Amino acid sequence: MLVTWRYRKRKSLIQSFDPRAWLIFYLCYVGCTVIFWDLRFLAVLLAMALITVFTSGIKWHEMARAWLFIGGFILFFSFLTFLTGRGGVELYKIEHSYFKIVLPLHIFNWIPTLNFTWERTFYALSMLVRVFSLASMTILIPYSLDPALYGITFRGLGLPDKIAYAMDLTMRFIPTFGRDFTLTMDAQRARGYEIEKLSGGLVAQVRKLAPLVVPVTIHAIAGSEDIIDAMDLRAFGIGPRTWLDRLDYHRRDYALITFGIALFLVSISISMFGVGKFWIPAGLF
C-alpha cells in the first residue's frame, strides 16, 4: 500500500503565495463566511472560493473523489434542511408558504404535509452556499500545500517547535508505516488471510481485522523505542530545531495577509450593525 500525497507543484494562484500567508488568509476567510447569513454576501465569498479553485491548476480527475464525497454530503444535508426547515427557526419566526404537498392519508390523526416556504428555501440556499464556500477553500489545502513545508509553515505561524516538528515528522513516518502494513498484509495473505472477505456485523469485522491491525501496531510500539533512542543519541529535541527550507514573505504575501485581515475586521464591524443577517428578497410575498 503506497501512501502518496496529492500535492504537486503547479502554476497557480494559491501556490504563488507563501503557505503561511495563504493559511492566514484562509482562517480570515473562514471567519468571514461564518459571520454572514445574507445570501448576497455569501455569494461574494463563494465567488472568491471558486476563483481560487479554478485558478488552482488542479484537474477534475485529481479532486473528483474529494468533491463527490464532500459535495454529496453538503447536498444531502441542504436538501434535508430544505424539506424540514430545521435549524432555521433561530433566524426567522414567520414563514410564508408558496407550495404545499398534502398526502391523502392519516397517521394517528396526523396528515403528512410538506410545506415549502420562502424562508426555508433561502435558509437552505444560504446554508448550501456557506458550507460549499468553506469546503471549496478547504479541499485545496492538501493539494496545494507542500507536505515537506508543513513543519516550517506551522512554526512560522507561531506554533511551538514541538507541534511544528511533530507535524513534519509524522509526514516522514507515514510511508514507513505504510510499507510495514503492506509487508504484514502480504505475510498474512500467505497464511490464508483474506482481507477482501470482510463481512458480518461490527464485532465480526473487528475480529477479522485483528490479524492485520495487531501485528502492525505492536511492531510500531516495539520499533518506537529504537527510533526514540536513536533520535535521543543524536540530541534531538535538546535545542530549537533548525529547518532545511526557508520561507520568506514577498510583497504579494503581505498584500494577501492585509486583505484577509481587513476583510475579517470589516465583516465583524458591519455585522455588529446588523448587516449580513438572514435575507429574503423583497416582493416575494
Add this chain to the structure above:
Amino acid sequence: MENNDSNKQEMWQFGGREVLVSIIGAALFVVLDVATSFAHIPSVHGVTFRPAVIIPMICGVIFGPWVGLLSGLAGKIMGDLVTEQGFWPWWGLGYGLMGWLPGLIWFSLRNYRRAGEILKIEGLLVLGAGVGIGLASISEIWVSHISLAETVKTYFLPEFLSNIVTGLVLVPVLLIGSWVVIAKRLR
C-alpha cells in the same frame, strides 16, 4: 513492573520523548485509516468504521494522556486530509480526547494483564469515546447546521458504537500482546 504514585507528575510530562511517540502514533493512525478506509458501516453516510481509533486509546494508556491526545488529534486531522475527507478540527479534538481520557489512569496501572486493570481501562475507553465523539458530534450543530436529534442519530451513535466495540475488543489484545515492550520500557 510498577507505576507507582510518584509517577503522577511524570504522567503530565511532555518532553521530546513524548512528542516522538505521539508522532509515531499519529503516523500509524493515518496509515491504518487509509488502509481500512474500505470498511464502511452499512447504510450510514459519511461515517466509516475506523480500526485506527485504537491508536490514540493505546497511546494514552501506555504513554500517558498527552501522547493519547496528540496522536488522536494529529492523526485524525491528517488522516482526513490524506483520505480527502476535508479538514475537521473538532473531530480531531474528539479523537484526541479518546486518547487523553484513558491516559488519566496511566499512573495507577500496575499490570496490564490483570483483569481488574483491563476493566478499568475498558471503562475509561467507553468514557473517552463518549466524551470525544459527543463533542465532535455536537460541533456538527453549528458546522453543518443540523439539529441535535439529527447529529445524535447520524454521527454520535454510529461512531460511538463502532469505536467502543473496536476499542473494547482490540485494546486489551494489544496491551497483553505488547507486554514485553512495556515491561522492558518500565524496567
